[in-house]
Amino acid sequence: MAIPTIHVGCTHFARGRLQALVNCKGFYPVACVDINLDAAQEGLESLEGDLPEGLGNRIYTTITEARERHHAEVCLIYASTPVHAKLVVESLNLGLHTLCVKPIATTPDEFREIIRVRKAHPDLMLVQGQNKRWNPAASKMREWLRGSDGIGEMLGGECRFWIRQNLWRADNSLYPDAYVEGIFFHAATAHQLDQLVAAKGLPRYVTACVHQREDHEIARTGVWGTAGGQALLEYPNGAPFCYTGTNASHANPFGWSGHWTFHGENGDIRRDAGHLQLFRKGECVEDCQLQDLHPGLIEDDRLQFDAFADALSTGKNQEWLQETTLGTWILMEACNRSARTGTRVDVERLRAELMDL
Numbered sequence: 001m002a003i004p005t006i007h008v009g010c011t012h013f014a015r016g017r018l019q020a021l022v023n024c025k026g027f028y029p030v031a032c033v034d035i036n037l038d039a040a041q042e043g044l045e046s047l048e049g050d051l052p053e054g055l056g057n058r059i060y061t062t063i064t065e066a067r068e069r070h071h072a073e074v075c076l077i078y079a080s081t082p083v084h085a086k087l088v089v090e091s092l093n094l095g096l097h098t099l100c101v102k103p104i105a106t107t108p109d110e111f112r113e114i115i116r117v118r119k120a121h122p123d124l125m126l127v128q129g130q131n132k133r134w135n136p137a138a139s140k141m142r143e144w145l146r147g148s149d150g151i152g153e154m155l156g157g158e159c160r161f162w163i164r165q166n167l168w169r170a171d172n173s174l175y176p177d178a179y180v181e182g183i184f185f186h187a188a189t190a191h192q193l194d195q196l197v198a199a200k201g202l203p204r205y206v207t208a209c210v211h212q213r214e215d216h217e218i219a220r221t222g223v224w225g226t227a228g229g230q231a232l233l234e235y236p237n238g239a240p241f242c243y244t245g246t247n248a249s250h251a252n253p254f255g256w257s258g259h260w261t262f263h264g265e266n267g268d269i270r271r272d273a274g275h276l277q278l279f280r281k282g283e284c285v286e287d288c289q290l291q292d293l294h295p296g297l298i299e300d301d302r303l304q305f306d307a308f309a310d311a312l313s314t315g316k317n318q319e320w321l322q323e324t325t326l327g328t329w330i331l332m333e334a335c336n337r338s339a340r341t342g343t344r345v346d347v348e349r350l351r352a353e354l355m356d357l
C-alpha cells in the first residue's frame with residue numbers, strides 16, 4: 001500500500017521530483033510545502049498524471065503545518081540547498097522517515113546536528129537522495145563491482161567527470177552551487193562517487209585538492225571548492241581509486257555519470273555513461289549500451305522513491321540505503337577536509353567524529 005508523504009519544494013528542479021512522486025507507486029503526496037505559495041501552486045498545476053484530488057489546496061509554508069493537518073509517514077525534501085539541514089531536523093522531529101536530496105548538510109556542524117536528532121529517533125529512516133545510482137547503467141556497474149560474475153576484488157580504478165554547468169539563474173541570481181564553500185564535492189562529485197560508495201563502501205584514506213578556476217560567464221566566481229576537484233581514495237585492501245572532476249569545462253562527453261575504469265582480480269570494467277564493457281584475459285566478454293540518466297531525471301527519482309518505499313515496507317536494503325548515502329556525504333567532507341588542510345584524511349576516523357556522538 002502506498003505511504004502518505006509530504007513533499008517539500010514545488011518549483012524548478014524540485015517540481016520534477018514532485019512529478020516523480022506522483023509517478024511512483026510506493027508513496028503518494030498528501031501535502032506540499034514551499035515558502036513561495038503562488039509559484040508552488042503553478043508548479044502543481046503543471047504536473048501530469050493522476051494527482052490526488054485537492055492536493056492544490058494542501059500547500060503549506062512549513063513541514064510542521066503540513067504534518068499538523070495531515071497524516072503522513074514520509075517527507076521528501078527538495079528545497080534550496082542552504083536550508084536542507086534545518087528541514088531534515090524538523091522532519092525527523094515530526095516523526096517522519098526522511099529523504100533529502102544531496103547535500104543534506106553543507107557543514108560538519110549541520111551534519112552532526114542531523115545525526116544527533118536521528119539517534120533520538122532510531123526507528124526512522126534517513127536517506128540522502130542520490131538519484132544517479134538507480135538507472136540500468138549504474139546498476140550494471142554496481143553488479144559487476146559486487147557480484148560473483150564481475151571483476152572480483154577491486155584492485156584499482158578511476159572516474160573522470162566534466163561538464164559546463166551555468167550557475168546563473170534566469171533572474172541573474174546565483175545557484176547555491178556557485179557560492180557555498182566546498183560544494184563541488186558535495187553537489188557534483190557526490191553524483192559519481194555515490195555510485196562507488198554504493199558498490200564498495202568507504203575508502204580508508206582520502207587525499208584531495210580543489211581547483212581555483214574562475215569563469216564568470218558561468219558563475220565560477222572563485223569561491224573555495226566550487227569549481228572542481230581531484231581526489232585519491234585508498235581502499236582497505238590497498239586499492240587506489242582516482243577521481244577528477246570539473247564543471248567549469250568546455251564539453252560534456254559523458255554527462256553526470258562520467259567515464260570510469262576499474263581493475264579487478266577477475267576482470268576489468270570500462271564505462272562511458274551508458275556504454276559498459278567487461279574484459280577478462282584481454283577479451284571483451286560483455287559489451288552493453290544501457291539507459292543512463294533519463295531526460296529531466298524524473299524517472300531516476302521515481303526509481304529512487306520506489307526503492308525507498310520498498311525499504312520502508314519490506315526492510316529490504318534499509319541499512320545499505322542509509323549507510324551508503326550518508327557515507328557519501330562523509331566521503332565528500334573528507335575530500336574537503338583534505339583539500340583545506342593539505343593532509344591525507346583517515347575516513348574511518350572522520351566517520352566516527354561525525355556519527356559516533
Ligand SMILES: NC(=O)c1ccc[n+]([C@@H]2O[C@H](COP(=O)([O-])OP(=O)(O)OC[C@H]3O[C@@H](n4cnc5c(N)ncnc54)[C@H](O)[C@@H]3O)[C@@H](O)[C@H]2O)c1
Binds near residue numbers: 014033061101
Ligand atoms: N540530484 C540532482 O540531480 C539535482 C539536480 C538539480 C538540483 N538538485 C538539488 O535539488 C534541490 C532543489 O533544486 P531547485 O533548483 O528546485 O532549488 P530552488 O532553490 O529553486 O528551491 C526549490 C523550492 O524550494 C523552495 N524553498 C526554499 N526554501 C524553502 C524552505 N525553507 N521551506 C520550503 N520550501 C523552500 C523554493 O521556494 C523553491 O520553490 C537543491 O538542493 C539542488 O541542489 C539536485
